[in-house]
Amino acid sequence: MDLDATIDKACRLIEEAANERATLAVFPEAFVPAYPVWVWFIPPGHTHPLRALYTALHENSVSIPGPETERLGEVAADCHITVAMGVNERNSEASDSTLYNTLLYMGPDGQVLGKHRKLIPTAGERLVWGQGAEGDLEVFDLPFGRLSGLLCWENYMPLARYALSAWGEQVHVAPTWDRGEPWISTMRHVAKEGRCFVVGACQAFHKDDIPDALEFKAAYLDAVDGWINPGLSVIVDPDGKIVAGPLDSEEGILYADVEPHQLVGPRWQLDVAGHYARPDIFELRVHRGARPFLHVEDVAEDADGQGSV
Numbered sequence: 001m002d003l004d005a006t007i008d009k010a011c012r013l014i015e016e017a018a019n020e021r022a023t024l025a026v027f028p029e030a031f032v033p034a035y036p037v038w039v040w041f042i043p044p045g046h047t048h049p050l051r052a053l054y055t056a057l058h059e060n061s062v063s064i065p066g067p068e069t070e071r072l073g074e075v076a077a078d079c080h081i082t083v084a085m086g087v088n089e090r091n092s093e094a095s096d097s098t099l100y101n102t103l104l105y106m107g108p109d110g111q112v113l114g115k116h117r118k119l120i121p122t123a124g125e126r127l128v129w130g131q132g133a134e135g136d137l138e139v140f141d142l143p144f145g146r147l148s149g150l151l152c153w154e155n156y157m158p159l160a161r162y163a164l165s166a167w168g169e170q171v172h173v174a175p176t177w178d179r180g181e182p183w184i185s186t187m188r189h190v191a192k193e194g195r196c197f198v199v200g201a202c203q204a205f206h207k208d209d210i211p212d213a214l215e216f217k218a219a220y221l222d223a224v225d226g227w228i229n230p231g232l233s234v235i236v237d238p239d240g241k242i243v244a245g246p247l248d249s250e251e252g253i254l255y256a257d258v259e260p261h262q263l264v265g266p267r268w269q270l271d272v273a274g275h276y277a278r279p280d281i282f283e284l285r286v287h288r289g290a291r292p293f294l295h296v297e298d299v300a301e302d303a304d305g306q307g308s309v
Contacts, residue, residue: 001033001034001056001057001060001211001214002033002060003032003033003059003060003061003062003068006031006032006033006034006060007032007068007071007072010027010031010032010072010085011071011072011075013025013027013253014072014075014076014079014081014083015075015079016253017079017081017253017255018079018080018081020253020255022081022255023080023081023082023108023143023144024081024082024083024084024142024144024147024171024199025081025082025083025084026083026084026085026173026175026199026201027083027084027085027086027175027201028086028175028176028177028201028202028203028233029086029101029151029152029175029176029177029201029202029203030086030087030088030101030175030177031085031086031087031175031203032061032062032068032085032086032087032088033057033060033061033088034057034060034088035177035203035205036053036057036088036125036128037205037210037228037229038050038053038216038220039123039124039125039127039128040124041216041220041221041224042216042220044124044127049215049216049219049220050127052215053214053216054099054128056214057088057099057128058090058097058099060088061087061088061089061090061099062087062088062089062090063089063090063092063096064087064089064092064102064104064112064115065112066092069104069106069112072085072104072106073106073110073111073112074110075110076106076107076108076109076110077108077109077110078110080108081108082105082106082107082108082113082142082144082147083104083105083106084103084104084105084106084147084149084173084175084199085103085104085106085175086101086102086103086104086151086175086201087102087103087104088100088101088102088129089101089102089104089115089117091130091293093292093293094292094293094294095293098130099128099129099130100117100118100129100130100132101117101118101121101125101129101151102115102116102117102118103115103116103117103118103149103150103151103173103175105140105147107140107142108142108143113140114136114138114140115136116132116136116137116138116149116150116151117130117132117133117134117136118131118132118151118152118154119131119132119154119157119160120132120153120154120157122152122153133291134288134289134290134291135286135287135288135289136288136290137160137163137164137286137288138167139164139167139168139169144171144258145170145171145197145258145260145263146167146168146169146170146171147169147170147171147173148164148167148169148171148172148173149164149172149173149174149175149199150164150172150174151174151175151176152174152175152176152177152178153176153178155174155176155186155187155190156186159284161190161193161194162272162273162284163284163286164194165193165194165196165272165273166273166277166284168273169194169196170196170197170263171196171197171199171258171263172190172191172194172196172197172198172199173198173199173201174187174190174198174199174200174201175201175202176200176201176202177202177203177229178202179202179229179230179231179232180232183200183232184200184232184234184242184246187200187234187236188236188240188241188242189240190236191236191237191238191239191240192238192239192240192270193270193272194238194272195238195266195267195270195271195272196238196263197235197236197237197238197256197258197262197263198235198236199235200232200233200234200235200236200245201233202229202231202232202233203229203231203251204227204229204230204231204247204248204249204250204251205227205228205229205231206226206227206228207221207224207225207226207227207228227249230248230249231246231247231248231249231250231251232245232246232247232248233245233246233247233254234246234247234254235254235256237256237262238262238263238266238267239266243256244256
């Protein structure tokens with residue numbers, strides 16, 4: 001819940017990954033400035049503590065583009081590395097008061113490649129994040145392959161997965177708060193189904209990571225001890241085999257090598273948006289493009305003084 005400190009930490013981690021010759025660094029869901037863990041502990045009717053925490057989260061959230069993305073971009077460019085990072089994003093295009101759970105992509109040149117706002121916040125998350133209202137899913141063509149991803153339980157949306165497959169995704173990032181065996185099985189299924197590498201990134205989160213100054217810690221977490229989330233980040237290859245992780249109850253970076261032939265060869269057997277598709281039977285339409293909150297129409301007066309658009 002400290003924006004500047006979180007960006008500093010992110011920059012250090014990007015540099016660390018690049019020093020190990022990584023060409024892609026993937027961060028967890030809502031890494032900047034924090035995942036709003038309180039949504040799973042504070043009842044929705046307790047509006048005053050929820051307002052206070054939302055205000056603090058909003059104060060430490062980012063605009064895209066903004067000074068924080070510029071800092072991340074400078075480090076990405078210096079390290080020649082692509083970054084996929086979960087952030088809390090303000091709706092700076094409108095009220096600047098709603099927050100979105102956003103997946104931010106930075107290219108190896110330091111520029112913002114794109115962003116994706118989580119389509120459906122899950123359960124208690126709806127107390128914090130708005131619903132992504134635009135078709136902003138995209139696949140980015142990068143030197144190491146075609147990159148895209150989905151946030152947390154968006155990975156359970158089969159149509160979203162299919163759309164990315166149809167756009168040729170080869171490396172799939174899955175920043176998340178989920179953990180446990182069912183989630184790891186999901187990461188393996190997404191990899192096997194899409195015949196792509198999957199990077200599931202979840203933050204290991206200990207109760208001690210929550211500042212004592214946040215009143216909800218004492219008021220709502222008194223019975224909680226130790227790890228609130230063990231993390232269990234994982235990397236899976238296109239055959240559904242785990243090649244790194246799970247990283248359990250500790251902070252760290254997982255690494256995996258990707259060979260170009262692994263991005264094509266496995267699709268000889270299964271290509272869900274190619275020879276294993278039946279477009280003559282099944283059809284998917286994807287509506288893309290922004291839906292602005294406000295349309296402004298200029299009004300001009302005609303010769304009779306009547307207004308016209």
